[in-house]
Amino acid sequence: MQRDILDEAESSGRGLADAYPRVGATVGLQVLHRPTGLRGKVNKFTGEIVELRDPGGREHRFRNRPGAFAVDGETVTLVRPAAPTGAAAGLRRTAAGALVADHAPAKVAKASRIWVEGSHDARLLERVWGDDLRELGIVVEPMGGIDDLVERVREFEPGPQRRLAVLVDHLVPGSKETRIAEQVEGPHVLVVGHRYVDVWECVRPVSLGIAAWPQVPRGEDWKAGVCRRLGWGDPQDGWRRVLSAVDSFADLEPDLVGSVERALDALADAD
Template sequence: MRSYSPDLTPPWKKGTPAPEVPAELDLVVEEVTTGFCGAVLRCEAGTVTLEDRFGKQRVFPLAPRGFLLEGKVVTLVRPPAPAPSRPARTASGSVAVPGARARVARAGRIYVEGRHDAELVEKVWGDDLRIEGVVVEYLSGIDDLPAIVADFAPGPDARLGVLVDHLVPGSKESRIAAAVTGSHVLVAGHPYIDVWEAVKPAAVGIGGWPVVPRGEDWKTGVCRTLGWPPNTGAAWQRILSGVRSYRDLEPELLGRVEELIDFVTAPSPPLP
């Protein structure tokens, strides 16, 4: 039997303010005036619903000092609303589309110079490219580009985008790019000798990309200078494994790939 003070105030209502406890789901408490003990089933504005071990439910007001938790008086309060979740992102930073199915491949294509370039683009932009229906292929060298463009026969509904390494003024790459660029062909490039160098050194765990003497194969020289085994395939897998998102790539590459995707996926101009 519960006792009362001479002024008829129940003892659990007297004293300093009780600690506030969020009425989280499944929290087990006892209501002080009835002795009803149960787990929190739900908490709404001003009330809490408890369910005892027999499945009986009762609704009580969220009154100050209204409940016992492990024998101590507490004030149940409504739990704070969960913070809005941030939308999931793809590795490229785009908003992910859960459950999205790959689009049927477009007639347009993006070509890159080699297998390493293709693997890097797939790792960072693969989700985006599948949703857009863009296929990425590689050239095995830029010297074949004019013949590939001619065979592809680009047009308004079949644009061709090309990513080129070391696209700097006066280079062989720049001359070939100028020869094939047109209204339906966009050649974009980064300034790096190889796509390896477009990966930020911190992602690979090195202080910086070494300077390789002119005349020496660049990838071989990188492995030699960094003390890696002379296996460029294994070196590339080491580099690629350090890339988790667009944040691990240099802006000069990011901007060019995004530009090519936009170009290939742009809507066709209306018929006159």
């Protein structure tokens, strides 16, 4: 995949009315992304994110907005396709929005890996992408932080059949995380992430029944500070609330969804 242009499409829904025909985003559907003029076929659809494959084979991601796409010259809103029937009835939709075989045999794990910062990140990925990970034979491993990431990547010895994707919290310009990421990225190592302080914050407030995540001053333990301000008890109690609020990708912020999808794409075709 050549690029991720989620941010380029951030404003694609501004000023667009909500009353457009609804069209199921089936894989292979030919569409036009109206804000950028890019034409391509739907390659993946997660509800909030639409991935198109252009005629040259490049993949592009856009946020799904009402009226952001056109089909056969008509402005539409893309929605989740209807459940498969007939020959496709042996498929089921995962919590991440993908279609997988309902009774597929377990696959041998690939040498490639997805590394995440901690056990909470790993549990969240399993909650939403567990079926997809097993379908692809990809294992997720928690690192316990990224301070020693450079050395760990060196020891892993990435290669064409042994790729590595690293999911990082707070991957924003100028951050410690970004500086470390720049030292390890390469042809067989992809570092993706989100802008939030912790993976908890990637769960949408509406899914938790709160107005917004509270602001915690720098220097105060973030999880403990959040739990105090929300009356959630200790961080263990808070984590149980966070995890139980997630049923599918729709409960997560697009930053995290897009990053995990990029990681899966990068590792899926490694033999």
